[in-house]
Amino acid sequence: MARIHPTAIVDPAAELAEDVEVGAYTLIGPEVSIGSGSRIGPHCVIEGRTRIGRDNRIFQFCSLGAAPQDKKYAGEPTALSIGDRNTIREFCTFNLGTAQDAGVTRVGDDNWVMAYVHLAHDVQLGSNAILANNATLAGHVHVGDWVIVGGLSGIHQFCKVGAHAMLGFQSHVSQDVPPYMTVSGNPLAVHGINAEGLRRRGFGPARIARIKQMHRLLYRDGLTFAKACEAIGTLDGEDEAGRDDVALMAGFLAGATRGVVR
Structure with a gap:
């Protein structure tokens, strides 16, 4: 009973x-x-x-x-x-x-x-x-697996946060946050990938390097959003897990509905 x-x-x-x-x-x-x-x-x-x-x-x-x-x-x-x-x-x-x-x-x-x-x-x-x-x-709001949302953070309606992302304290989220990224602030800014979190979950050096490459294409290489998405879509991981990482990112970017934080 x-x-x-x-x-x-x-x-x-x-x-x-x-x-x-x-x-x-x-x-x-x-x-x-x-x-x-x-x-x-x-x-x-x-x-x-x-x-x-x-x-x-x-x-x-x-x-x-x-x-x-x-x-x-x-x-x-x-x-x-x-x-x-x-x-x-x-x-x-x-x-x-x-x-x-x-x-x-x-x-x-x-x-x-x-x-x-x-x-x-x-x-x-x-x-x-x-x-x-x-x-x-x-x-x-949609929030993926293994996401960390910092205290006093707010996520605007219809926003999406990709898997393995980390949102810092008091993050103001009004656009979609891609997988694997670390973001914080108001206005929200991307500060790199969630490398420590990925290592703790067993991501090896090759997978993390490929995720860093996707970050560079999206945020560091001066590409338009469309060109960055195109370049990410052509990447190929060294193994099935790496290919899944690329597919996750490409699929998220293609399905973004409120614009992606950049």
């Missing part, structure tokens, strides 16, 4: 795995499902069509699955989906999706989400990301 504090209110229609823990004064709505091994702290509100996977740790005072802060929302049956093994610290707010987009706000696996982080409607957050305190992701 799930370990539910006697002061918590869990709707009988909610689906909780047998070993889920629910803290004092937490409220869980009828369309919520929570997977095995997850622990929900006290004073949380989890509502809407919210699915929470396995082995998540959700700390006190979080609001998950509330209606989106979008005036167009008219009660459509949208959703929030949270994967496995995420840590979600105090006072985080994750909203439902909207009918104007995918209809679901999605969080992947193994993310480390610090206090006061806000994920607005239709955010698509990958896996293994770190979002520091007070990071704010507006509606329709």
